[in-house]
Amino acid sequence: MSAAPVLSEPEAGAPAPRSRAARVLRGALPYVLALVLAFVVAGIVIAALGYDPVEAFRTILTTSFRTDFGFTETLTKWVPLTLLALGFTIPLAVGRFNIGGEGQLLVGATAAAGVGIVYAELPTGVLLPLVLVAGVLAGVVWAGIAAFLMGRFGVNEILSTVLLNFVSFQVLDYAATEVWSDPAAGVAATQRVGEGAVLPDIGGPPGVHAGILLAALVTLATIVVTRRTAAGFELRAAGTNPRAAGINGIRVERVAVVALVIGGALGGLAGALEVSGVHGRALEGMQANFLLLGIIIGLIARGSAVWVPVVAFGIAVLEVGASSMQRTVGVPAEMVLIIEALILIFLLLSDVIAGRLARRAA
Amino acid sequence: MSGVSKSFGPVRALVDADLELAGGEVHGLVGGNGAGKTTLMNVLYGLYRPDSGEIRVDGREVHVRSPRDAIDLGIGMVHQHLLQVSTYSVVENVVLGTKGGGTGGLRAAARRIGELSDRFGLAVDPRARTDRLSVGARQRVEILKVLYRGARVLVLDEPTTNLTPQEVDGLFASLREIVAEATSVVFISHKVREVLAICDRISVMRDGRRLTTVERSATDATGLASLMVGEPATEQSSDVAAALGLGAVGGGAAPGAEPAPEASAAARLTVAGLVVHNDQGVPAVHGVDLAVGAGEVLGVAGVAGNGQVELAEALAGVRRVHGGAVSVDGADLAGGPTCRWLDAGVAYVPEDRHRDGILGAASVTENLLLGSQRSGSYRRAGLLDWRRVREHARTTIDRYEIKTPGPDAPAGNLSGGNIQRLVLARAFERQPAVLVLQNPTRGLDLRSTRFVYDRVHEARDRGCAVVLISEDLDELSLLADRIVVLYSGRVVGERSRGDYDAYALGRLMAGVVQEGS
Ligand SMILES: Nc1ncnc2c1ncn2[C@@H]1O[C@H](COP(=O)(O)OP(=O)(O)OP(=O)(O)O)[C@@H](O)[C@H]1O
Ligand SMILES: [Mg+2]
Numbered sequence: 001m002s003a004a005p006v007l008s009e010p011e012a013g014a015p016a017p018r019s020r021a022a023r024v025l026r027g028a029l030p031y032v033l034a035l036v037l038a039f040v041v042a043g044i045v046i047a048a049l050g051y052d053p054v055e056a057f058r059t060i061l062t063t064s065f066r067t068d069f070g071f072t073e074t075l076t077k078w079v080p081l082t083l084l085a086l087g088f089t090i091p092l093a094v095g096r097f098n099i100g101g102e103g104q105l106l107v108g109a110t111a112a113a114g115v116g117i118v119y120a121e122l123p124t125g126v127l128l129p130l131v132l133v134a135g136v137l138a139g140v141v142w143a144g145i146a147a148f149l150m151g152r153f154g155v156n157e158i159l160s161t162v163l164l165n166f167v168s169f170q171v172l173d174y175a176a177t178e179v180w181s182d183p184a185a186g187v188a189a190t191q192r193v194g195e196g197a198v199l200p201d202i203g204g205p206p207g208v209h210a211g212i213l214l215a216a217l218v219t220l221a222t223i224v225v226t227r228r229t230a231a232g233f234e235l236r237a238a239g240t241n242p243r244a245a246g247i248n249g250i251r252v253e254r255v256a257v258v259a260l261v262i263g264g265a266l267g268g269l270a271g272a273l274e275v276s277g278v279h280g281r282a283l284e285g286m287q288a289n290f291l292l293l294g295i296i297i298g299l300i301a302r303g304s305a306v307w308v309p310v311v312a313f314g315i316a317v318l319e320v321g322a323s324s325m326q327r328t329v330g331v332p333a334e335m336v337l338i339i340e341a342l343i344l345i346f347l348l349l350s351d352v353i354a355g356r357l358a359r360r361a362a
Numbered sequence: 363m364s365g366v367s368k369s370f371g372p373v374r375a376l377v378d379a380d381l382e383l384a385g386g387e388v389h390g391l392v393g394g395n396g397a398g399k400t401t402l403m404n405v406l407y408g409l410y411r412p413d414s415g416e417i418r419v420d421g422r423e424v425h426v427r428s429p430r431d432a433i434d435l436g437i438g439m440v441h442q443h444l445l446q447v448s449t450y451s452v453v454e455n456v457v458l459g460t461k462g463g464g465t466g467g468l469r470a471a472a473r474r475i476g477e478l479s480d481r482f483g484l485a486v487d488p489r490a491r492t493d494r495l496s497v498g499a500r501q502r503v504e505i506l507k508v509l510y511r512g513a514r515v516l517v518l519d520e521p522t523t524n525l526t527p528q529e530v531d532g533l534f535a536s537l538r539e540i541v542a543e544a545t546s547v548v549f550i551s552h553k554v555r556e557v558l559a560i561c562d563r564i565s566v567m568r569d570g571r572r573l574t575t576v577e578r579s580a581t582d583a584t585g586l587a588s589l590m591v592g593e594p595a596t597e598q599s600s601d602v603a604a605a606l607g608l609g610a611v612g613g614g615a616a617p618g619a620e621p622a623p624e625a626s627a628a629a630r631l632t633v634a635g636l637v638v639h640n641d642q643g644v645p646a647v648h649g650v651d652l653a654v655g656a657g658e659v660l661g662v663a664g665v666a667g668n669g670q671v672e673l674a675e676a677l678a679g680v681r682r683v684h685g686g687a688v689s690v691d692g693a694d695l696a697g698g699p700t701c702r703w704l705d706a707g708v709a710y711v712p713e714d715r716h717r718d719g720i721l722g723a724a725s726v727t728e729n730l731l732l733g734s735q736r737s738g739s740y741r742r743a744g745l746l747d748w749r750r751v752r753e754h755a756r757t758t759i760d761r762y763e764i765k766t767p768g769p770d771a772p773a774g775n776l777s778g779g780n781i782q783r784l785v786l787a788r789a790f791e792r793q794p795a796v797l798v799l800q801n802p803t804r805g806l807d808l809r810s811t812r813f814v815y816d817r818v819h820e821a822r823d824r825g826c827a828v829v830l831i832s833e834d835l836d837e838l839s840l841l842a843d844r845i846v847v848l849y850s851g852r853v854v855g856e857r858s859r860g861d862y863d864a865y866a867l868g869r870l871m872a873g874v875v876q877e878g879s
Contacts, residue, residue, distance in 0.1 A: 229745055230736045237721055240723050243717055244721055246680065247700065249704040
């Protein structure tokens, strides 16, 4: 799946701007433009639908910051978004696409809930780590299947990860309706996990579950590993030019397999944190649209582990604002997904345009 | 072209450069790596817009904003690295991007291509798929493409680097035909002999300027070499000129090549019954036996495509060994992962440095680190010590005179020769036990070539076993203590220093004779 680097006409590098400030400005420009354009287009659509775009945007952008509840909600969403985005960008660095984030999240959640239910009597100090480890391991196994098929038989990982998503729906469904079903829940859901499996809140009330610390730690670790370790260097090298990397001793296929498995571990962790920190159980639909958003975040951040948490926060703000907008202004919440997609599209477009401009200037 | 300047950020690639091209001449363009030859031609071809300067065609000032403009003006260019590798047929490739294809156009086009290729001796099958063609044939397609569009100026950027000697002769014959019809050719090369053989006039570039232009009749190998090297015609430049330009083969030991200081008897690299397959899974190396001692340089001669790439990659641990053994200092490495070979002290300089040698988008520093990222000297508390890495990169850049805007510049932006320096620097800095070099001086200017030769000698003197796979007999006779000839994946002959005879070697390379080795 790794695109062979094609040697083409000499790359017309843009003349480097004079100062550092100018360079930063130049780098930020496409993002600002994409953001503004996305909102302008969305505003036109909202107006055409007969709503007040100013009011809609005000709700979207301020909900997270006006109330404690909104802010807590935003941080809570930030956790799975960041983890799934990293689960996408880490394999992406070696040119592999992990489109299985939601499957990994769901099996992670199912395993975490299972452990949390079966060993409900255990104290927190024992049960909570067990629950989280179970989630991570389930994600590892789930991505591991795709990674094994890819490494051993060359099966395209996009296909296998997507297909495994569908299987994961069945896994959750089985657990939630046959094994640990809770008929009182109203939807297909497992029973509640034991008290010892529930993450404590920090701050508040309303507080954010302590899983956010774990997610922040994971993000930090990802940054350090990719930038400061030999393994991270090998990851990037294998993605930049697999042939040259291989010739210089890097086992490209193995790096790709490991990267995909790590992606799965993050997905599984996200699932376990959703169980332990948010729902207290595994339930149908808990994956929301985290996979799609994770991919959008990863692409907007251009695969950078430093920017993923930042972009994820922005997207979480939009997401939390969206439901509030639907309630108060009446604009369908899906409008926000359109905005997010537009940001990405305009960003990609600006790349093309910047490339053209650079070539012209060269 | 006159007064052309072009900077890439802090790099001044061209400084007030000029060039005058007469009708119907082959104009040589020479100069060191990074002198600006390619950049100047890219400006002419509309790929780069110059910061200043003007271009006149037939006395009229023109503005070339894109290759499209250039083609309309009758200017065509074939790049250092061929661009088209696709599943299109030759005809489709040539017609692609020209006006008025239309139905039935393809057949007419095929006829025209046939005519052109007959007239200029550029033999290609118009219906063949380009990805199935040899490098030489692909280059002929590129030239046909330019001619098909009615070019009157044909720019060839280092066209001979990937060609066999026979193909070079064929190319030269075609160029003669082309200029006979009043088309002009710009011929970029680092090889004195080639430039003298084909060019009518020769312009020398240095540091982004045209230094001078000389008539072919008014110069000789030594004179041209000293101009290119930028030193007065000293003994050294004439050595290099002799080595590169004029048959060093046959004259016994070439100047500057003392035999190895007693190669020790113990073989560092032993190859026994080596069988290697090519990408199609067909055996390309059939049972080769080699033994290279410490401090010995073994030359492997042969026409390209006789198993050299497969042999080199197998020796470097990059390609699977299907049979036989390869041992370094007594330890059999066959079947082990590449990193094991690196740890055993094998360093490899691949032939295709763009594809196999560098991470184009990564910085020079990162490229120099590649392969040593797990070495203890770059580690601090389990993390990569980037300060140390960068420091080492700086000294390496200085030591190997890699011309780059800085250690953080992307390696892919370096000039061809400087990329090769980078790859060589990385290999030599590993202090290898076994060094596998494939066409290491291809595309290098004279100074860099000499530099590589010095480094090879240095490695040899340190006790390194060197395998030099090259198509350049002059280079082999200068460096190798022993030459084996590879033909159809087999060693068909062996000669020791003092017994190098170009014609005999040539016959072995052509597979005309075989001898029990
Ligand atoms: N796109 C680019 N971006 C930045 N620097 C560049 C670019 N293209 C060329 N340069 C720089 O300009 C200088 C001249 O490069 P050029 O490729 O013209 O050299 P050259 O004479 O063709 O050398 P060689 O013989 O090695 O091919 C070099 O220092 C090179 O690093
Ligand atoms: Mg060049």
